Amino acid sequence: NAGVTQTPKFRILKIGQSMTLQCTQDMNHNYMYWYRQDPGMGLKLIYYSVGAGITDKGEVPNGYNVSRSTTEDFPLRLELAAPSQTSVYFCASRPTGGPIYEQYFGPGTRLTVT
Amino acid sequence: AQSVSQHNHHVILSEAASLELGCNYSYGGTVNLFWYVQYPGQHLQLLLKYFSGDPLVKGIKGFEAEFIKSKFSFNLRKPSVQWSDTAEYFCAAQTGANNLFFGTGTRLTVIP
Numbered sequence: 001n002a003g004v005t006q007t008p009k010f011r012i013l014k015i016g017q018s019m020t021l022q023c024t025q026d027m028n029h030n031y032m033y034w035y036r037q038d039p040g041m042g043l044k045l046i047y048y049s050v051g052a053g054i055t056d057k058g059e060v061p062n063g064y065n066v067s068r069s070t071t072e073d074f075p076l077r078l079e080l081a082a083p084s085q086t087s088v089y090f091c092a093s094r095p096t097g098g099p100i101y102e103q104y105f106g107p108g109t110r111l112t113v114t
Numbered sequence: 115a116q117s118v119s120q121h122n123h124h125v126i127l128s129e130a131a132s133l134e135l136g137c138n139y140s141y142g143g144t145v146n147l148f149w150y151v152q153y154p155g156q157h158l159q160l161l162l163k164y165f166s167g168d169p170l171v172k173g174i175k176g177f178e179a180e181f182i183k184s185k186f187s188f189n190l191r192k193p194s195v196q197w198s199d200t201a202e203y204f205c206a207a208q209t210g211a212n213n214l215f216f217g218t219g220t221r222l223t224v225i226p
Contacts, residue, residue, distance in 0.1 A: 003157070004157070035216075037219075040123065040218055041218050042118065042120075042204065042215070042216035042217045042218045042219060043204070043216040044216075045214075048212075090158065092158075100208060100212060100213075100214050101146065101148050101160065101163060101206065101208055101214060102160060103214075104157075105157045105158040105159075106157065107155070107156070107157055
């Protein structure tokens with residue numbers, strides 16, 4: 001199993017541009033999460049999904065959108081990039097019935113908005 | 115509001131030195147506590163966990179953590195660090211089935 005994969009690893013965006021951060025897991029996990037980690041800060045939950053077709057907001061959802069059309073994929077969309085969205089983005093997943101603390105994390109995407 | 119704080123942002127130690135990383139949480143109810151580690155270029159991994167019982171929990175690679183309820187703390191310790199322990203360490207608290215809060219992280223650099 002590849003686990004949780006994220007693409008791209010690095011990206012520089014100009015203010016106002018849009019992009020999609022990809023996240024794929026091959027473990028058949030129903031729960032998937034998107035976090036952001038700002039410099040010197042902890043991970044903050046952006047959005048999560050409990051299964052295909054079901055998504056919900058986390059702690060910091062403004063400026064982002066998600067979709068979950070398949071079990072495997074959980075892309076995160078930035079429509080109008082802003083400097084405040086400069087961060088490292090982590091995707092994670094866990095199986096239904098598994099404890100929330102045993103999430104499988106992806107390697108992260110480092111995004112810079114200038 | 116529920117939160118987890120880690121006061122050490124960057125710790126630099128020589129090999130064989132002892133390590134203690136601080137973690138405090140703010141939540142008055144039942145809480146489960148965790149330490150995660152992220153080695154350079156790798157994924158976040160669970161290091162150890164505490165639910166109840168013996169407040170001293172042991173994790174992988176010789177790490178341990180002590181839960182002190184009166185101090186709302188869950189400090190991470192290791193008697194003798196190695197260069198391979200260089201990583202970022204995150205404390206986290208679970209306050210509900212779907213609530214997991216992470217601290218800001220502590221970067222540990224071990225000098226050979």
